[in-house]
Amino acid sequence: MGNPARGEKSVTDILHVAVLMGGWSAEREVSLMSGTGVADALESRGHKVTRIDMDRNVAAVIAGVRPDVVFNALHGTPGEDGRVQGMLDLMQIPYTHSGMTTSVIAIDKQLTKNELLPHGIPMPEGRIVESESLYDADPLPRPYVLKPVNEGSSVGVAIVREDGNYGQPIGRDVAGPWQEFDSLLAEPFIKGRELTTAVVGGEALMVTELVIATGFYDYDAKYTDGVTQHICPADIPAGIADYCKELALRAHHALGCKGPSRSDFRWDDELGRDGLFLLEVNTQPGMTPLSLVPEQAKAAGMDYAELVERIVREALA
Structure with missing residues (x-):
């Protein structure tokens, strides 16, 4: 399901954007970094921004703010699992990223498998x-x-x-x-290489390879500077890059994603195309300085502020 729009705004309108961040999930600190970057970018483009560190009284806070649109910069529960989306649907306030139904499915790795495997998208059995x-x-x-x-x-x-x-x-x-x-x-466990592809505006951008100094691409590797090398675009055969982008776009549409998403893969390069497996689809990808979606957007010629603006405008479309 998508999210509702309230009124119509032209592409040149100055907007009042509430940036929802923080919360109480295990990913609170990353969400605060994402939200701060987003808010700064929107202000740099002339928009009015209200920064909201989500607490249990968030509905009343948003109702009092009365924004044109909410930028959902939350990560983890309850901002990524459909609960915040359902609340905003009931309030009839447009918001960025995927809607309630998609969020409920995508946050659950088993439900995601159940949804994507019938579409022929290769995923590890589990x-x-x-x-x-x-x-x-x-x-x-x-x-x-x-x-x-x-x-x-x-x-x-x-x-x-x-x-x-x-x-x-x-x-x-x-x-x-x-x-x-x-x-x-x-x-x-699928041996091989860690790849990821962002989808923005209904377009698969490119493939990044993640080379981790030690261990694997866990929470610390994602958000600790210097732990993971991002090779963007990935040095992989063109056919594999195209297949990553095809699968990311197919998964994005099969799940009903809106706004940005990011699909993560493991690729056993000894098996070629047959060694590529989708691990998960992230409907609330990070927007920190180390995050992959802004990095791919930049490599595709879109700066950070333009990316944020594009996400907001898509939410209002």
Whole structure:
């Protein structure tokens, strides 16, 4: 579902934009960075901006502000899982990024699989496991990946390897997502390269390869300067780049995404096209200085402020 527009604005209008950021998810600090960048960019283009650090009274705050549009710069729950979208739908205030139904599906990795696999989009097979069961036996042959079903930014992801320190099976006293979440999604580990593609304005921009100094592309690697090298555009065969962009666009449309999205892939380059797998679709991609969507937009000739403006105008279209 999309989001409602209230009134019509021309492309030259000065707008009052409420930038919604912060909140109480595990990704609060990243959201504050995204929101600050967005607000600064909108102000640089002459718009009136109200910055809102979301709390439990957010509906009353937005109602009092009466913006033309809300820029949703939240990451994680409840800004990425459909709850804030549903609230804004009820308030009949237009907002950026995907609507409620899409957000509910995309934040849930298993629901995303259920939606995209029938469209022929290759994804790793996986299944939901109870965390308690990991203390008795491995759910899949090692190596495999464990991740929370509905957290973003690779929060709580663990790779369980043959030579890992988790034990056989995983020990109860070993730190990991099994101590934080009652259930997890278990998937086979796909060796190879980390790729990502942004979709903005209904167009797949390009492919970035993420080369991580150590470990894998987890929360710290995403948001700690110097940990991950971004190769943009990726040094990969043109056919693989085109396939990434095709799959990102197909997933964007199949899920009903609006505004920007970012699709993350693993590519086993020894298998060519057959080695490319979509991992997830992010409907609230970061807008920090280290974020991938602004980086791809810049490489495509669109500066940060222009990107933000384009996202806002699409929300009002």
